[in-house]
Amino acid sequence: xxxxxxxxxxxxxxxxxxxxWLAQQQAFVPLVFIAFQSDEAQRRFPGIDALKPGEQLLxxxxxxxxxxxxxxxxxxxxxxxxxxxxxxxxxxxxxxxxAKAVCELLSRNRFFLSDVVDAxxxxxxxxxxxxxxEPSGTLNAF
Amino acid sequence: MTPIVWTYIIYIALSIPLTIWVAxxxxxxxxxxxxxxFRGNERLADSVNHLLVVGFYLxxxxxxxxxxxxxxxxxxxxxxxxxxxxxxxxxxxVLGAMHFFNILVFxxxxxxxxxxxxxxPIPPQAHVSVATQ
Numbered sequence: 002x003x004x005x006x007x008x009x010x011x012x013x014x015x016x017x018x019x020x021x022w023l024a025q026q027q028a029f030v031p032l033v034f035i036a037f038q039s040d041e042a043q044r045r046f047p048g049i050d051a052l053k054p055g056e057q058l059l060x061x062x063x064x065x066x067x068x069x070x071x072x073x074x075x076x077x078x079x080x081x082x083x084x085x086x087x088x089x090x091x092x093x094x095x096x097x098x099x100a101k102a103v104c105e106l107l108s109r110n111r112f113f114l115s116d117v118v119d120a121x122x123x124x125x126x127x128x129x130x131x132x133x134x135e136p137s138g139t140l141n142a143f
Numbered sequence: 144m145t146p147i148v149w150t151y152i153i154y155i156a157l158s159i160p161l162t163i164w165v166a167x168x169x170x171x172x173x174x175x176x177x178x179x180x181f182r183g184n185e186r187l188a189d190s191v192n193h194l195l196v197v198g199f200y201l202x203x204x205x206x207x208x209x210x211x212x213x214x215x216x217x218x219x220x221x222x223x224x225x226x227x228x229x230x231x232x233x234x235x236x237v238l239g240a241m242h243f244f245n246i247l248v249f250x251x252x253x254x255x256x257x258x259x260x261x262x263x264p265i266p267p268q269a270h271v272s273v274a275t276q
Contacts, residue, residue: 002263006273029258029259044274045273045274046271046272046273046274047272047274048271049271052269052271061271061273062267063273064273065270065271065272065273066267066269066270067267067268067269067270067271068265068267068268069268069269072265072268075264075265076263076265079261079263079264082255082258085258085261086258088264089261089264091264092264092265097265
């Protein structure tokens with residue numbers, strides 16, 4: 002296996018954050034990120050829509066092997082140097098149903114979770130702005 | 144010769160062979176670890192092993208040389224023995240720490256090599272054709 006193509010949702014903040022995190026990790030197998038909405042996804046994988054990439058994360062190897070949802074996440078972890086052992090653990094029949102349930106729950110609620118992330122970001126930015134603004138306000142009062 | 148010179152001579156005579164013995168043990172037994180880490184590439188394993196041992200010698204002999212000087216000169220045999228014992232004790236602790244550090248490096252290399260060979264833990268769910276760019 003030379004590389005793994007990760008088809009993520011570019012409209013989902015949570016997915017973009019996960020993509021950024023994955024891109025920062027050291028990998029045994031290089032991960033190539035492609036937004037499933039992009040022309041490149043259609044060009045590289047003809048008939049990709051039949052696999053419903055909008056529902057769950059899709060990972061496709063350079064040989065054409067397809068992994069969806071929890072399986073896709075396990076493959077992403079398997080590709081990373083520091084998480085390969087975790088991938089083995091998660092793929093165990095005892096943990097796989099739990100991983101599947103968690104991934105389905107996250108995928109179904111990803112837009113809601115993205116809104117929460119956005120709101121939290123806005124809140125931290127606003128509170129940081131207030132902390133910076135406060136000293137100048139104090140100076141103006143004098 | 145004064146007692147301090149005897150202390151120095153005994154200290155050197157003990158700590159240098161001790162360093163050589165530890166380095167030899169590391170060189171002999173670390174080789175198997177390294178060959179496994181480099182997937183049977185004996186030449187590369189021997190090269191890395193040799194480089195590690197050179198580093199080990201430089202650090203330890205350097206430390207032994209730096210720690211030679213004793214500010215309070217011993218006056219009798221009892222003090223000579225106490226000083227040598229303290230100095231050799233510290234050298235042994237440094238050697239032990241370096242030895243465990245080397246073992247840690249060997250095992251990390253081996254672990255990484257073993258992980259690299261692990262096949263995907265799950266089978267694919269479907270197959271698609273991938274267009275080459």
